[in-house]
Amino acid sequence: MDEKPGRIVLSEEQKRSRRARSIAIAIALGALVILFYVVTLVKGPAVLNRPL
Amino acid sequence: MPDLPLLRAESMPPMGEGAQFAASSAASAVCGPSVASVGDYMALMKPRVMSLVVFTALVSVMIAPGHVHPVIGFTALLCIAVGAGAAGALNMWYDADIDALMSRTSSRPIPRGRIAAGEALAFGIVLAAFAVGVLGVLVNWLAAALLAFTIFFYVAVYTAWLKRSTPHNIVIGGAAGSLPPVIGWAAARGSLDGRALALFLIVFLWQVPHFLSIAWIYRDQYAGWAAVTGGISVEPCLLFLIIFFWTPPHFWALSLVRTEDYARARIPMLPVVAGAEETRRQIMRYSIVLVPIGAAPWLLGYAQAVYGLTAVVAGTLMVMFAWRVRRNRHGACAARAAHHLFGFSILYLFVLFAVLLIDARVGG
Numbered sequence: 001m002d003e004k005p006g007r008i009v010l011s012e013e014q015k016r017s018r019r020a021r022s023i024a025i026a027i028a029l030g031a032l033v034i035l036f037y038v039v040t041l042v043k044g045p046a047v048l049n050r051p052l
Numbered sequence: 053m054p055d056l057p058l059l060r061a062e063s064m065p066p067m068g069e070g071a072q073f074a075a076s077s078a079a080s081a082v083c084g085p086s087v088a089s090v091g092d093y094m095a096l097m098k099p100r101v102m103s104l105v106v107f108t109a110l111v112s113v114m115i116a117p118g119h120v121h122p123v124i125g126f127t128a129l130l131c132i133a134v135g136a137g138a139a140g141a142l143n144m145w146y147d148a149d150i151d152a153l154m155s156r157t158s159s160r161p162i163p164r165g166r167i168a169a170g171e172a173l174a175f176g177i178v179l180a181a182f183a184v185g186v187l188g189v190l191v192n193w194l195a196a197a198l199l200a201f202t203i204f205f206y207v208a209v210y211t212a213w214l215k216r217s218t219p220h221n222i223v224i225g226g227a228a229g230s231l232p233p234v235i236g237w238a239a240a241r242g243s244l245d246g247r248a249l250a251l252f253l254i255v256f257l258w259q260v261p262h263f264l265s266i267a268w269i270y271r272d273q274y275a276g277w278a279a280v281t282g283g284i285s286v287e288p289c290l291l292f293l294i295i296f297f298w299t300p301p302h303f304w305a306l307s308l309v310r311t312e313d314y315a316r317a318r319i320p321m322l323p324v325v326a327g328a329e330e331t332r333r334q335i336m337r338y339s340i341v342l343v344p345i346g347a348a349p350w351l352l353g354y355a356q357a358v359y360g361l362t363a364v365v366a367g368t369l370m371v372m373f374a375w376r377v378r379r380n381r382h383g384a385c386a387a388r389a390a391h392h393l394f395g396f397s398i399l400y401l402f403v404l405f406a407v408l409l410i411d412a413r414v415g416g
Contacts, residue, residue, distance in 0.1 A: 014085045024090045032186070035127060039190045042123045 086171060092161040096144055096172055097137030097179075104401065105136040105232045111405040112236030112291055115412035120240045124191055128239035131187035132232055134179055135199045139206040139228070141176035145169055146211050150317035156310055176207075187239070195239035202231040216318070219325040226299030233291035290348050294404065297345050300338045301374060302397040304331050308377070308390040328386075332378045335393070339374035343367030346404055359404075359411040366400050373397075 010018065109132045113125050120128075144151065144162055152163035161167040167175075180203050188196030210225030218224075307314055307321040308331055314321040323331045344351070346367045350360030373393040380389040 008085060010085055014087055017087050017089050018085070020090050021086075021088070021093075024093075032182075035130075035186075036190070038123055039127060042121055 086168065088161065088167045088171065092166045093175060095161050096141040096167060096175060098140030098143075099137075101140060101229075102133050102136045104398070105229070106133045107402065108291065108295060108405055109232040109236035109239075111409045112233035112288060113240045114409050115287070116237050116240035118241060125240065128187060128191045128195060128236065131183045131191070131196075132199060132235055132239075135183035135187070135203055136232070138176045138179035138183055139203045141172050141179065142203070142207040143211045145172040145176060146207065147215075148172075150216075150319060153317040154310065154313035156313060191239045192242045194242070195235050198231060198235045198238055202228050202235065205231070217320065219320050219322045221320070222303045223300050226296050226303075227292075229299055230292040230295040233295070234288045237288035237291075286352065287349065287354050290345075290352070290354065291405075293345050293348070294342075295401065297338055297342045298397065298401055301335045301342070301370070302394065302401075304335050305377065305390045305394040305397065307331070309387050309394075328381070332381070336371075336374045336378050339367075339371045342370060346400075349408065355408060355411045359407050362407045363404055366403055370396065370400050 106129055110129055113120060113128060144160055147157075148162040148169050151157035151160050157163070162169055162172055180200075184196045184200045184203070187199055206225070206228035210221065210228055214221040214225050304322055307323050308328060311321070311323040311328065315324045322334060326334075343364065344367075346363040347360055349355040350357065350363060370393075373389070373396050376389040377386075377393050380386045
């Protein structure tokens with residue numbers, strides 16, 4: 001398929017930085033999931049029972 | 053607080069100029085897809101400032117009475133660190149215009165064109181929301197509210213208002229840097245007595261000498277409420293005060309050697325507005341006041357003699373470094389003395405909190 005006119009083509013540096021940023025976001029989100037999981041284990045049923 | 057002349061409003065950049073610059077730079081400085089690296093985003097979070105914030109909060113979490121599960125303590129510190137990073141990113145977003153004018157800050161990601169201002173703004177907001185939300189859900193909402201207030205104070209009160217409008221900027225704005233130990237304490241203890249909070253806010257607004265006298269007069273009630281309710285007691289207030297009084301000599305020492313930078317950026321730092329001589333006098337005064345404040349945890353019976361001795365010796369050294377700044381007024385000697393005071397002030401805070409932590413672990 002022909003490339004659409006005006007479409008942005010990323011340079012190699014832009015692609016590398018985007019990939020690095022995507023990996024960092026994935027690691028951060030993964031760490032957040034693990035953190036919530038571990039805290040749930042630590043708190044047990046009390047995780048839902050907290051003063052507001 | 054010293055009586056210093058406030059700058060006339062017409063001599064200062066209008067409010068929001070930083071944000072306007074930020075908005076325009078988003079369209080001009082960084083066009084097209086971003087080339088920002090992960091390191092650029094890390095730099096946006098002011099990692100050196102963050103490390104001191106985390107350390108003071110860590111000490112507070114460790115010395116707070118009661119048991120905190122290590123995972124919960126770690127989560128609290130992580131959220132405080134991310135919250136501090138968010139505040140740093142929002143600060144860099146707003147101050148992009150003046151950062152570009154000063155040699156110390158011109159290599160930051162936004163003035164260097166690595167990150168668009170809009171990206172920094174979004175990054176800061178997302179981080180702040182995550183830090184406050186996660187701290188609230190996983191630790192407690194008191195600590196989360198304090199963290200949200202700290203970020204708001206640093207960005208809206210200090211960065212957007214005080215920094216460009218008064219030479220008192222870092223004195224009052226220093227409250228933001230003083231709050232992490234209070235957040236750590238709240239994270240560890242989990243609840244807050246309403247009366248203690250009200251008194252805390254009153255004394256905070258009432259400023260320096262009033263804070264000390266009220267804390268002294270009502271120390272028994274504070275301690276009593278804390279014992280009954282598990283709320284904030286005198287100890288985190290003392291930690292707050294130590295950092296609060298430490299901030300002016302720390303930053304004014306830096307501003308003495310960066311006066312031209314600040315003048316170019318039209319930031320009313322004390323040396324720009326009141327001159328180097330007045331700044332040296334104020335550094336001396338705050339350093340002297342810092343000695344008894346630093347020793348207060350020992351004087352009030354919250355720490356042992358080892359801490360007291362360390363605080364007195366470190367405080368005396370701080371006064372000596374301030375005295376050298378006062379004496380050396382010209383040329384390379386003056387710059388060296390200011391650099392030495394700036395460097396020692398960082399060591400001072402680190403040593404005091406480290407010894408406080410060891411004291412609590414060994415003695416408590």
